Amino acid sequence: MSKAQYIIALDQGTTSTRCIIFNQKGEAVATSRREFAQHYPELGWVEHNPEDIWNDTVFTIRTAMSEAKLDSDPSSIAAIGITNQRETVVLWDKATGKPLYNAIVWQDRRTSAVCHKLKADGLEKTVHEKTGLLLDPYFSATKLAWLLDNVADARIAAQRGELAFGTIDSFLLWRLTGGKVHATDATNASRTLLFNIKTQSWDPELLKLFNIPEELLPEVKDNSTLFGTTDPNLFGTSIPIMGMAGDQQAALIGQACFTPGMTKATYGTGCFMLLNTGDQMVISKNRMLTTTAYRLNGKPTYALEGSIFVAGAAIKWLRDGLGIITHASQTHDMATQVSDNHQVYMVPAFVGLGAPHWAPDARAIISGLTLNATAAHLARAALESIAYQTNDLAEAMKKDSGNDILTTRVDGGMSANDWFCQFLASIMNITVERPSYIETTAMGAAYLAGMGSGIWNNLSDVAHHWRQGASFISHMKEPERNKKLKGWQFALKQALLQEE
Numbered sequence: 001m002s003k004a005q006y007i008i009a010l011d012q013g014t015t016s017t018r019c020i021i022f023n024q025k026g027e028a029v030a031t032s033r034r035e036f037a038q039h040y041p042e043l044g045w046v047e048h049n050p051e052d053i054w055n056d057t058v059f060t061i062r063t064a065m066s067e068a069k070l071d072s073d074p075s076s077i078a079a080i081g082i083t084n085q086r087e088t089v090v091l092w093d094k095a096t097g098k099p100l101y102n103a104i105v106w107q108d109r110r111t112s113a114v115c116h117k118l119k120a121d122g123l124e125k126t127v128h129e130k131t132g133l134l135l136d137p138y139f140s141a142t143k144l145a146w147l148l149d150n151v152a153d154a155r156i157a158a159q160r161g162e163l164a165f166g167t168i169d170s171f172l173l174w175r176l177t178g179g180k181v182h183a184t185d186a187t188n189a190s191r192t193l194l195f196n197i198k199t200q201s202w203d204p205e206l207l208k209l210f211n212i213p214e215e216l217l218p219e220v221k222d223n224s225t226l227f228g229t230t231d232p233n234l235f236g237t238s239i240p241i242m243g244m245a246g247d248q249q250a251a252l253i254g255q256a257c258f259t260p261g262m263t264k265a266t267y268g269t270g271c272f273m274l275l276n277t278g279d280q281m282v283i284s285k286n287r288m289l290t291t292t293a294y295r296l297n298g299k300p301t302y303a304l305e306g307s308i309f310v311a312g313a314a315i316k317w318l319r320d321g322l323g324i325i326t327h328a329s330q331t332h333d334m335a336t337q338v339s340d341n342h343q344v345y346m347v348p349a350f351v352g353l354g355a356p357h358w359a360p361d362a363r364a365i366i367s368g369l370t371l372n373a374t375a376a377h378l379a380r381a382a383l384e385s386i387a388y389q390t391n392d393l394a395e396a397m398k399k400d401s402g403n404d405i406l407t408t409r410v411d412g413g414m415s416a417n418d419w420f421c422q423f424l425a426s427i428m429n430i431t432v433e434r435p436s437y438i439e440t441t442a443m444g445a446a447y448l449a450g451m452g453s454g455i456w457n458n459l460s461d462v463a464h465h466w467r468q469g470a471s472f473i474s475h476m477k478e479p480e481r482n483k484k485l486k487g488w489q490f491a492l493k494q495a496l497l498q499e500e
């Protein structure tokens, strides 16, 4: 029997589920990935079938194990780390393990009116001080309340202690442990609107405010600890689950942003920029979020976060909605083909706008179209829009933290696009660093599990593994940057008009 030396990282994202197996040097030895269906049952609603997520979890883990030839020697797997799309809500029956309804996804806007009402009642300040979050349908609490109020008998069953609530990590943990463990971690809990990030515990006042029975809640654990062990029937042996974190916090760890002042931006379905603020819980005055970055040995580290709801999703829309590309990577050549944006701007508010606007009812626009505009201009406008939004986040974060942001580390599917990374560096006038391995979310989950199982000792041990792959610096002159930013602000105003 070989020594346990491999880590399985499960990355359950908004559009796909991935399993990557890492060795002790932090190198990926096998990968398996599956895209799954998105459901849009009504305008502004976004749902996932939790059974798809579960089946893909088991499938991708088994496939990666087989690719790495570990299926015949599962004892060489030291641990599993889980990372996940955050805020997405599952409500399930503890006796059967069956969800009562589809998962309501973070992008879902069905509780927009409830959030407007709570804001009008003057409750945002309290919520913000306790959770670091704002009153927006993005977060879990109003989605959970919607399930309790709209699924027949759910509230009664919840009060009887028959149901469990969880974000995707928690649901997968329940299933992986054969229904034995109902827990989550401090980063995922921090995204629910029910968790007090100062006291690091569920907050009774918030539970009352959102009308959530306490019986539903999972236990909240550190990010690197024993969460449970897998049902031996699943993967041929019982594997300890030693790490868990929301995907954006996992990416911060995978990018080794451990020093206060370091930032990363992850470009997947959305874009999420996190600034490590150490043990300081900086409460934003500029509509940024404050969140738990990670909690190790009971000690929380905090981050400021800017959340952009649509990044890669705009590229996916060019492919699936408009049909002007067949693969996301084509946008690189299309953007290069045109000499300028020709004043064409896209504001990709397909599911409203996140930070710093928090405008759930804003909708996407493309402005500045003339008869000269081509598919290439649209592709370029989509890529540019993500960079402008990142710049808006960085401006707000600078004001909040009092520090300039001179460098940011990027990752996620869209960061593979060199044109995008170059434009980002130019428009923000910063250095953009891309690691040699861009699956940093999975990497972060692997580090957490590996620290838990003794493969790596601590964060500084982990930081040595970070390798730069490419670096981009600004090539844009100030007047051009200012002109482009002015054009963006003008387009943005038009998209925001729909919020009123």
Ligand SMILES: Nc1ncnc2c1ncn2[C@@H]1O[C@H](COP(=O)(O)OP(=O)(O)O)[C@@H](O)[C@H]1O
Pocket: 013, 014, 015, 016, 267, 268, 269, 270, 311, 312, 313, 314, 315, 316, 328, 329, 330, 331, 332, 412, 413, 414, 415, 416, 417
């Ligand atoms: N070369 C590329 N250029 C631009 N966008 C890309 C490129 N490759 C992938 N994407 C976009 O990145 C997203 C996939 O990134 P990923 O990190 O896998 O997302 P998630 O974890 O949210 O499912 C997709 O929305 C896709 O459109």
Ligand SMILES: O=P(O)(O)OC[C@H](O)CO
Pocket: 013, 014, 015, 084, 085, 086, 087, 106, 246, 247, 248, 268, 269, 270, 271
């Ligand atoms: O699926 P991603 O990678 O865009 O991440 C989704 C976020 O966790 C939502 O908060």
